[in-house]
Structure formats: structure tokens, C-alpha cells
Amino acid sequence: MQTVHNILSNNNLYQDDFDFTSRLVNNNWVLVNEIKQTKTIYNFFLDNSLTISKNGTVAKAHWHYVNPEYIRITSNNEINVIKINFRDDDILTLDIDRSSNELAVFINESKSTTPLNTRHAITEFLHNKYINKARTIIHNHEYYYIEKSIEYGPFTAKHLIDKAEKDNISAQCFIREPQDADYSKRLRIKDLIEAI
Numbered sequence: 762m763q764t765v766h767n768i769l770s771n772n773n774l775y776q777d778d779f780d781f782t783s784r785l786v787n788n789n790w791v792l793v794n795e796i797k798q799t800k801t802i803y804n805f806f807l808d809n810s811l812t813i814s815k816n817g818t819v820a821k822a823h824w825h826y827v828n829p830e831y832i833r834i835t836s837n838n839e840i841n842v843i844k845i846n847f848r849d850d851d852i853l854t855l856d857i858d859r860s861s862n863e864l865a866v867f868i869n870e871s872k873s874t875t876p877l878n879t880r881h882a883i884t885e886f887l888h889n890k891y892i893n894k895a896r897t898i899i900h901n902h903e904y905y906y907i908e909k910s911i912e913y914g915p916f917t918a919k920h921l922i923d924k925a926e927k928d929n930i931s932a933q934c935f936i937r938e939p940q941d942a943d944y945s946k947r948l949r950i951k952d953l954i955e956a957i
Contacts, residue, residue, distance in 0.1 A: 787871075789802050821836070908934045936950055
């Protein structure tokens with residue numbers, strides 16, 4: 762079984778040009794690793810203060826930007842340089858304990874409409890986020906369609922679905938992606954509708 766560290770290490774990092782501080786600060790970063798036992802929230806602030814809330818108990822520390830890959834956290838006269846990675850807008854990993862080969866995984870609760878107090882709530886939040894992302898990708902993907910032996914397109918999936926729902930074209934029309942030479946995959950507009 763793969764560890765969280767192995768799974769996330771194999772994914773592309775979300776470290777492109779971005780404003781590091783705006784993604785990190787003023788958000789509730791919920792620690793996923795311990796959510797079954799307790800809810801721990803990290804809050805990074807612009808004044809470089811850091812609060813770590815665990816079951817209502819708040820510990821204070823300070824953080825400092827080192828570079829896009831590292832931050833420094835100072836607490837109780839102890840200084841730790843920690844590897845940090847944004848996996849996307851809502852997932853952050855910190856390599857707090859390098860000897861354990863496990864990453865601390867955080868979810869941005871500030872982006873959720875409900876509190877992320879349980880593993881189920883976190884799973885549901887991520888599921889909905891990625892389902893919506895997949896829908897957006899599908900909506901924006903382009904297809905050709907064939908109707909009465911005439912090919913049209915390319916059109917976005919959203920455009921084709923809208924046309925089919927308004928009965929401007931049949932949902933039974935075959936579609937193909939631009940890179941496909943023919944309609945041998947036997948996909949129809951109705952398949953897009955069902956996928957979304």
C-alpha cells in the first residue's frame with residue numbers, strides 16, 4: 762500500500778508562478794493526517810504569526826518565507842525549516858518530520874461551505890471539488906458531431922449539450938474528438954449528458 766507521501770510525491774506540484782503568501786495566509790488549513798482523532802488547524806498570518814489550534818487549545822508560533830519550497834517555523838525556541846508544497850489551491854503538504862517519510866497533508870477549510878471536522882467531510886469536499894473540475898474540463902472539451910451524414914464542429918461539449926437539450930440537434934448524434942479520424946468509438950451526445 763502506498764503512503765500519502767509516495768502518492769503525492771509522484772504528482773506534479775502546483776509550484777508555478779503564484780503569490781505564495783496569498784495562498785498560505787488567512788486560511789484554515791486542516792490537518793488531514795490526524796482528523797480521526799482530533800481536528801488541528803494551522804493559521805498563517807501576514808505578520809508572520811502562526812496559530813495551531815488543536816481541540817480548542819491554541820499554540821502560537823512564527824513562520825517565515827524562505828523560498829517557494831521552504832518555510833521556517835519557530836516555536837518554543839526551536840527553529841524548523843520545513844519543505845512546503847501547494848498541490849493545488851486547496852491542498853498543502855508540509856514535510857514536518859523528514860525522518861518518518863510521511864507528509865503532513867492539509868486541506869483549505871476556508872474554501873469549503875461546511876466545516877471539515879471528519880474524514881468523511883474532507884472526502885466529500887475533495888470529491889465534489891474534483892467532480893466539478895472534471896465537469897468543467899468536459900464542458901470545455903471540443904467535439905465534432907455528425908448528423909445526417911454531415912459533420913459539424915468542433916463545438917464544446919457544453920454547446921452540444923445545450924443544443925441537444927433545446928432539441929436543436931439529436932442527443933443520438935455521434936461525436937468524435939478532434940484527434941480521432943472517425944466515429945468508431947461510438948460516442949454520442951447523450952453520453953456527454955450522462956457523464957455530466
